[in-house]
Amino acid sequence: MKEESKIEFESFVKHMPKVELHLHIEGTLEPEMLLRFAQRNEINLPYKDIESARSAYQFKDLQSFLNVYYLGASVLREELDFYELTKAYLQRCKQQGIMHTEIFFDPQTHLSHGIALDVVMGGIRSALAEAECEWGISSALILCFERDRDAESTVSLLHDAMKIGGIAGIGLDSAELGNPPRKFQEVFQRAKNLGLHRVAHAGEEGPPEYIWEALNLLKVERIDHGVRCLEDSGLVERLLEERIPLTVCPFSNVELKVFPDLESHNLGKMIDAGLHVTINSDDPAYFGGYLNENIISTVNCLERDINDIILLQKNAIEASFCTTEKKKQMFSALENYVDGFLS
Numbered sequence: 001m002k003e004e005s006k007i008e009f010e011s012f013v014k015h016m017p018k019v020e021l022h023l024h025i026e027g028t029l030e031p032e033m034l035l036r037f038a039q040r041n042e043i044n045l046p047y048k049d050i051e052s053a054r055s056a057y058q059f060k061d062l063q064s065f066l067n068v069y070y071l072g073a074s075v076l077r078e079e080l081d082f083y084e085l086t087k088a089y090l091q092r093c094k095q096q097g098i099m100h101t102e103i104f105f106d107p108q109t110h111l112s113h114g115i116a117l118d119v120v121m122g123g124i125r126s127a128l129a130e131a132e133c134e135w136g137i138s139s140a141l142i143l144c145f146e147r148d149r150d151a152e153s154t155v156s157l158l159h160d161a162m163k164i165g166g167i168a169g170i171g172l173d174s175a176e177l178g179n180p181p182r183k184f185q186e187v188f189q190r191a192k193n194l195g196l197h198r199v200a201h202a203g204e205e206g207p208p209e210y211i212w213e214a215l216n217l218l219k220v221e222r223i224d225h226g227v228r229c230l231e232d233s234g235l236v237e238r239l240l241e242e243r244i245p246l247t248v249c250p251f252s253n254v255e256l257k258v259f260p261d262l263e264s265h266n267l268g269k270m271i272d273a274g275l276h277v278t279i280n281s282d283d284p285a286y287f288g289g290y291l292n293e294n295i296i297s298t299v300n301c302l303e304r305d306i307n308d309i310i311l312l313q314k315n316a317i318e319a320s321f322c323t324t325e326k327k328k329q330m331f332s333a334l335e336n337y338v339d340g341f342l343s
């Protein structure tokens with residue numbers, strides 16, 4: 001790409017109204033905030049300063065990342081911490097042109113530190129409500145169950161969260177290999193009965209069978225990651241037939257060694273197969289960039305173009321858990337922006 005068109009392309013992405021569908025709020029904990037909260041809450045960390053925290057962000061796989069991620073999450077203790085963390089991410093959304101975001105949180109890790117669920121959810125929800133009011137950024141909150149924990153307490157946790165309110169859906173995250181979706185059938189059935197949305201991480205490190213299970217047994221509406229689906233043509237057919245969205249996170253996949261580099265990422269192949277793919281940042285504080293950086297670098301490395309970016313964003317609007325009316329508004333905001341840019 002010529003320098004001039006590169007600048008124009010980057011500006012197109014940065015100002016475009018966007019939607020993010022795969023974002024762990026604990027994964028937005030930047031080292032500065034990590035150290036500040038650790039000090040405030042008197043938590044000992046193995047990092048003395050920002051540089052040593054950043055230099056620990058080198059991962060060989062999902063588990064090595066999760067060890068660092070859960071250590072980071074351990075500094076979150078008070079409602080104010082959850083509030084400030086979420087507000088800081090939403091401030092980024094404002095800077096990045098994100099008009100709607102669907103946010104995961106991992107209550108089980110916080111409960112294991114003795115923090116009450118209403119402290120966690122109270123802080124997150126106050127920030128979400130303020131961002132909607134102040135900046136017009138809408139959101140949905142998705143409670144994730146950690147699949148490497150027991151499924152036993154998940155139903156009571158779901159009911160506790162429902163009493164507090166503000167949950168749009170449930171998800172499944174953490175260490176995938178050896179923890180198949182079938183373990184969580186009961187809680188997903190309960191969530192469906194309660195009218196909640198359902199998503200699950202599958203086919204990130206785990207095999208295509210885990211994507212089949214998430215669809216058939218958990219009845220999920222979206223697959224998080226799902227990049228390994230291309231190994232199974234029958235699965236691709238199913239994903240196409242039902243137009244199941246896949247929330248792909250390119251920086252995450254490279255940092256966790258799912259692909260050796262961005263150039264080898266299969267997002268382009270997924271687009272060409274006609275799959276309902278979206279692009280997202282996953283854990284941006286740990287993986288080197290937020291949504292715009294993911295879009296710009298991936299599209300450059302895969303030699304895709306502006307039409308792919310528009311398609312990915314239309315896919316994200318369609319795949320969101322917004323009302324039809326809200327989706328219409330977002331589609332027209334996107335179309336007006338594209339028309340304005342191209343005219």
Ligand code: HPA
Nearest residue numbers: 024173174175201282283
């Ligand atoms: O990328 C991820 N995969 C699984 N679990 C996670 N929890 C935070 N990020 C991730």
Ligand SMILES: [Zn+2]
Nearest residue numbers: 024201224282
């Ligand atoms: Zn994720």
